[in-house]
Amino acid sequence: HISIATLDGMRERTVTINGMSKTYAVTGWRVGWAVAPPAITNAIRKVHDFLTVGAPAPLQEAGAVALGLPRGYYKNLAEGYRTRRDRLMPALTDAGFRCFRPRGAYYVMTDISAFGFENDVEFTSYLVKTIGVAAVPGSSFYNDPRDGARQVRFAFCKRDETLDEAARRLRKLQRTT
Incomplete structure (x- = not known):
């Protein structure tokens, strides 16, 4: 797998979206993220505020721990x-x-x-x-x-x-x- 954001000139035009569901077998948690340049993430935050309040804090904490698991x-x-x-x-x-x-x-x-x-x-x-x-x-x-x-x-x-x-x-x- 090659992330398009790693290609020359693409980082500033790419939104990378991922989540905990499949990799960590927690499909019901609905914890995910988007990585993008600040102008894009600012727009994403505005839309996000109208769609959901946010994932429960304990699930976000568990997700952060999972992201630190060894290779x-x-x-x-x-x-x-x-x-x-x-x-x-x-x-x-x-x-x-x-x-x-x-x-x-x-x-x-x-x-x-x-x-x-x-x-x-x-x-x-x-x-x-x-x-x-x-x-x-x-x-x-x-x-x-x-x-x-x-x-x-x-x-x-x-x-x-x-x-x-x-x-x-x-x-x-x-x-x-």
Whole structure:
């Protein structure tokens, strides 16, 4: 990964936005930040004041501590995600999904065409009610929902036991193609 702000002439024109959610597995905290030149951050602050009061102070303090964790934390985190990704993807493929291998996320997008459902929402409802596995409809990630109507997203930021149980349940799926 190369931050665009590190390229010649780009720092003064770049807003870098990040958050605690995924790297530190605290998605409910909603603690994040923006780094930019002062003129831009002043404008961001004005808008921010109208949108939210701010994240709770204890969560901000915890976030500051997390930012000071040693580099080994990130290496272990990435390795854990790779291991879990490599645990789930073969199970999805064996169940009939065509998988799009993620290169930085803790979820995998899949094509559901082999199962004969009308769309992703119908399929994810079936998955939960009949198979007992949750996935997110792919259409929710597209400006035009039709572009994602043949996709669903599975998260692998779960315990090994949970992934293994999902794999077992997904074997019940019936392909139509």
